[in-house]
Amino acid sequence: MRKLVMAAAALAASLALGATAIAQEKLKVGFIYVGPVGDFGWSYQHDQGRLALEKKFGAKIETSYLENVPENDSERSIEQLARSGHKLIFTTSFGFMEPTLKVAKKFPDVKFEHATGFKQAPNVATYAAKFHEGRYIIGQIAGKMTKTNTVGYIVSFPIPEVIAGINAFMLGAQSVNPNLKVKIVWVNTWFDPGKEADAAKALLAQGADILVQHTDSAAAMQEAEKAGKHAFGQASDMIKFGPKAQYTSIVDDWSAYYIGRVQAALDGTWKSGDVWGGLAQDMVHMAAYTNLPDDVKKMAEETQAAIKSGKLNPFKGPILKQDGTEVVKAGENLADKDILSMNWYVKGVDDKIPQ
Amino acid sequence: MRIDLEPRGAPSRMLEILAPVAAFAVALLIGGLVVWLLGKSPVRAFQVYFVEPLTQGWSLQEIAVKAAPLALIATGLAFCFRANVWNIGAEGQFIVGGAIGGWIGLLTHGGAGQGVLGSWWILPAMLIAGALAGAAYAMIPALLRVRLGVSEILTSLMLVYVAELWLDYMVRGPWKDPKGFNFPVTVTFDSSATLPLLVEGGRLHAGVLLALVAVAVATVIFARSLFGFEVRLVGAAPRAARFAGFSEKRLAVAVLAISGAAAGLAGIAEVSGQIGQLQTSISPGYGFTAIIVAFLGRLSPPGILVAALVLALTYIGGEGAQIALKLPLDMTKAFQGVLLMCVLAADVFTRYRVRIVTGGRA
Structure with a gap:
C-alpha cells in the first residue's frame, strides 16, 4: 500500500513538473479531423502530416488532435483546443470553415489554418491542394492503358474540387485518346467501403477496365485487384490493397506545408494567407508508377515533370464545355477562381452534375 | 443452478x-x-473527464449547449414512449424543423422581405415554423398508423433518411450561398435570425432556455393534467383507457405531434443558435441520442434533464481526455x-x- 501511495505521489509530482516545463517553451499544435485517423484516406494523411511535425521538431512542439469531429458541432472542439493552450490549430475539412472563423475571432493570439476553405482572417490562413494536377496524369495513363475505352469513376460529392478532378482527368485522357468514355457513379460519401465496393462492381460489370476514385477507402482498389483489372488510388498510396491493380495513387502530402507553417510560427513569421499547392510544392504527390509498360511510365513521368515545372497547365485552352461553348481560348489558361468554383463539365463527359 | x-x-x-x-x-x-x-493515470483521467468541465465557466456553457437539444427532444419523446408510441424518427423531425425554420432566415437575409415590419418577427417566426414543421413531419407516421395500421417504428425511421437527403439536396441546390464557390453551404444568418447569446462572448444561446421551459411544462403536464394521465393510462393499460373513454388513435396523433414539435424546435434552435447557417447535415445524431437520454431519464422530464447533462459532460470530458491525455x-x-x-x-x-x-x- 505504501509503495502505491509513493508511486502516486511521484507520478503527481512528475506531472506537475512536466506541466510547468511545457508551458514555458513548447508550441502546442492542434488538429481537428473530420474522420477517424485510421481511415487510410483524408484524415489519415493529415495525421501523417502531424507525425511528420513531431519527427521534425521533436521536443520543440507538442501536438494533439481530435478525430471524428462532426462538422455541424465542431465549434466547441476547436475552442477546446484553443483554450488548452494550442497556439496553432489546423482544421482539416471544408465544413469547419465558419466554426474556425468564429473561434478565431475569440482567440486573436491563436493562429488557425483551415484546409480547403475560401474565407481568411488575420489569424486564419487557408490551404488546399491542386489534386487536379494528379488527375490529369492519371487521365493520360488511363487513356493509354484502357482496352475497352471505358473507365469507371467513383465520386463523392459534387463540390468544385471533385468536378475539377473529373474534368482534368478527361482532358488528360483526351490528350492521348479521344475515344475514352467515363462512367460516373456518385456515392454521396467520402468513406463507405461497402458503397464504394458496390459502385466498383457495377462499373466493372458495365465494361470498365480501369477504376478511378475520388473517395477515400481502398474498396475500389480491392475490387479491381480481385477482378484482375486496374485502378488508381486516392489520398494515400494504396499499393498494398492492389499490388497488381494499382497504376499509381494521388497522395495528399501535407508534411512539407505543415512543417513550413510550424517553422514560421516558431520563428514569429507566420502570416495569414491562401496557399494552393500542387505537384511543385509536393502537396500532391504521385505514388510510384507500377504495372505499366515503360513507354506509358515515361509519358506519365514527363507529364508530371511538365506540370511541376509549370510548362503544362492541365486547364490550358482551348477548353469546351459539354454543350460546346468555349470557356478558354487556345493559348490561355483557365483562371484559378474558375477552377475553385467549377460546376460544369468539359466536352466528352457523359454525365449530369447532380444539383 | x-x-x-x-x-x-x-x-x-x-x-x-x-x-x-x-x-x-x-x-x-x-x-x-x-x-x-x-x-x-486513472485519477488524472477522472479529473479531466468529470471534474475539469464542471469547474470552468466556458465548459459549463458548452455542457448546457450540448445538453439542450438532447433534453428538448427527449422530453417530447417521453410523451410518445409513455403512450407506447415508438417515434424513432426524431432525427428527421429535428432536421425538417431546422431546415424550414432556417429557410425563413435565408429568405430574410440581408433585409429582404422585411418592409415596414422590421426584423423583430423573424426569430419568433423561425422558431414557430421549426416547431410546426417538425410536428407536421411527425404527422406522416401518425396518420399512417391510425389510418392504415402501419408501424410508426419503421415509417418514422425511414423518414429520417428522406429528411437527410432532402436537406442535402436543398443546400447543394436552391439554398446554396451564391458567393460560396459552389460549396454546399447557405449564407450565414443575419443577427436578426440568430438566437441571442445569454453570455457575452460565450456560446450559451437562448435555445437552452427553450429546453428548460419544455422540461418544466412537461413535468407539470405529467403530474397535474388529465392529458398527462391519459398518456400514462393508454400506455400502461390500453384496455382500461378505452373503458375510460380515451381514444388511442387521437392520443397517438397528439403525442407524435408533441414530440415532432419538440424535435423541430430543437432543430431550429440548433441551426439558429449554434450553427448559424444551414449545412448539408445539421445534426450529429441528436435525434437518436435523445432516445437513449429519454430512457436514461426514465421518461420523466427532470430525469431527462439530468441524463442529458451527464451525457453532454461525457462528450466535453471526452474531448478533454483526447487533448490532455491523448x-x-x-x-x-x-x-x-x-x-x-x-x-x-x-x-x-x-x-x-x-x-x-x-x-x-x-
Whole structure:
C-alpha cells in the first residue's frame, strides 16, 4: 500500500513538473479531423502530416488532435483546443470553415489554418491542394492503358474540387485518346467501403477496365485487384490493397506545408494567407508508377515533370464545355477562381452534375 | 443452478436514488481500469473527464449547449414512449424543423422581405415554423398508423433518411450561398435570425432556455393534467383507457405531434443558435441520442434533464481526455457505452431481486 501511495505521489509530482516545463517553451499544435485517423484516406494523411511535425521538431512542439469531429458541432472542439493552450490549430475539412472563423475571432493570439476553405482572417490562413494536377496524369495513363475505352469513376460529392478532378482527368485522357468514355457513379460519401465496393462492381460489370476514385477507402482498389483489372488510388498510396491493380495513387502530402507553417510560427513569421499547392510544392504527390509498360511510365513521368515545372497547365485552352461553348481560348489558361468554383463539365463527359 | 429475476413490487425510494450512483461508480471503476491498462493515470483521467468541465465557466456553457437539444427532444419523446408510441424518427423531425425554420432566415437575409415590419418577427417566426414543421413531419407516421395500421417504428425511421437527403439536396441546390464557390453551404444568418447569446462572448444561446421551459411544462403536464394521465393510462393499460373513454388513435396523433414539435424546435434552435447557417447535415445524431437520454431519464422530464447533462459532460470530458491525455476517441465512446450498460443494469437490479436457485427442477 505504501509503495502505491509513493508511486502516486511521484507520478503527481512528475506531472506537475512536466506541466510547468511545457508551458514555458513548447508550441502546442492542434488538429481537428473530420474522420477517424485510421481511415487510410483524408484524415489519415493529415495525421501523417502531424507525425511528420513531431519527427521534425521533436521536443520543440507538442501536438494533439481530435478525430471524428462532426462538422455541424465542431465549434466547441476547436475552442477546446484553443483554450488548452494550442497556439496553432489546423482544421482539416471544408465544413469547419465558419466554426474556425468564429473561434478565431475569440482567440486573436491563436493562429488557425483551415484546409480547403475560401474565407481568411488575420489569424486564419487557408490551404488546399491542386489534386487536379494528379488527375490529369492519371487521365493520360488511363487513356493509354484502357482496352475497352471505358473507365469507371467513383465520386463523392459534387463540390468544385471533385468536378475539377473529373474534368482534368478527361482532358488528360483526351490528350492521348479521344475515344475514352467515363462512367460516373456518385456515392454521396467520402468513406463507405461497402458503397464504394458496390459502385466498383457495377462499373466493372458495365465494361470498365480501369477504376478511378475520388473517395477515400481502398474498396475500389480491392475490387479491381480481385477482378484482375486496374485502378488508381486516392489520398494515400494504396499499393498494398492492389499490388497488381494499382497504376499509381494521388497522395495528399501535407508534411512539407505543415512543417513550413510550424517553422514560421516558431520563428514569429507566420502570416495569414491562401496557399494552393500542387505537384511543385509536393502537396500532391504521385505514388510510384507500377504495372505499366515503360513507354506509358515515361509519358506519365514527363507529364508530371511538365506540370511541376509549370510548362503544362492541365486547364490550358482551348477548353469546351459539354454543350460546346468555349470557356478558354487556345493559348490561355483557365483562371484559378474558375477552377475553385467549377460546376460544369468539359466536352466528352457523359454525365449530369447532380444539383 | 439457475438465476432468477423476481420483481420487487414497488422498489424502495432509497434504492431508486442509490442505483444510478452505484452504476456511475461501477462504470468509473471499469473505465479507470482500462485507462490504467493503457498506461495513463486513472485519477488524472477522472479529473479531466468529470471534474475539469464542471469547474470552468466556458465548459459549463458548452455542457448546457450540448445538453439542450438532447433534453428538448427527449422530453417530447417521453410523451410518445409513455403512450407506447415508438417515434424513432426524431432525427428527421429535428432536421425538417431546422431546415424550414432556417429557410425563413435565408429568405430574410440581408433585409429582404422585411418592409415596414422590421426584423423583430423573424426569430419568433423561425422558431414557430421549426416547431410546426417538425410536428407536421411527425404527422406522416401518425396518420399512417391510425389510418392504415402501419408501424410508426419503421415509417418514422425511414423518414429520417428522406429528411437527410432532402436537406442535402436543398443546400447543394436552391439554398446554396451564391458567393460560396459552389460549396454546399447557405449564407450565414443575419443577427436578426440568430438566437441571442445569454453570455457575452460565450456560446450559451437562448435555445437552452427553450429546453428548460419544455422540461418544466412537461413535468407539470405529467403530474397535474388529465392529458398527462391519459398518456400514462393508454400506455400502461390500453384496455382500461378505452373503458375510460380515451381514444388511442387521437392520443397517438397528439403525442407524435408533441414530440415532432419538440424535435423541430430543437432543430431550429440548433441551426439558429449554434450553427448559424444551414449545412448539408445539421445534426450529429441528436435525434437518436435523445432516445437513449429519454430512457436514461426514465421518461420523466427532470430525469431527462439530468441524463442529458451527464451525457453532454461525457462528450466535453471526452474531448478533454483526447487533448490532455491523448486517449483515443474510441476510449470515450467505449466509456459512454459502459456507463449506459451500468445504468441499465442498475435499473434491472432496482426493479428485480436476483435469486440464485440451486437444485430445483431441471
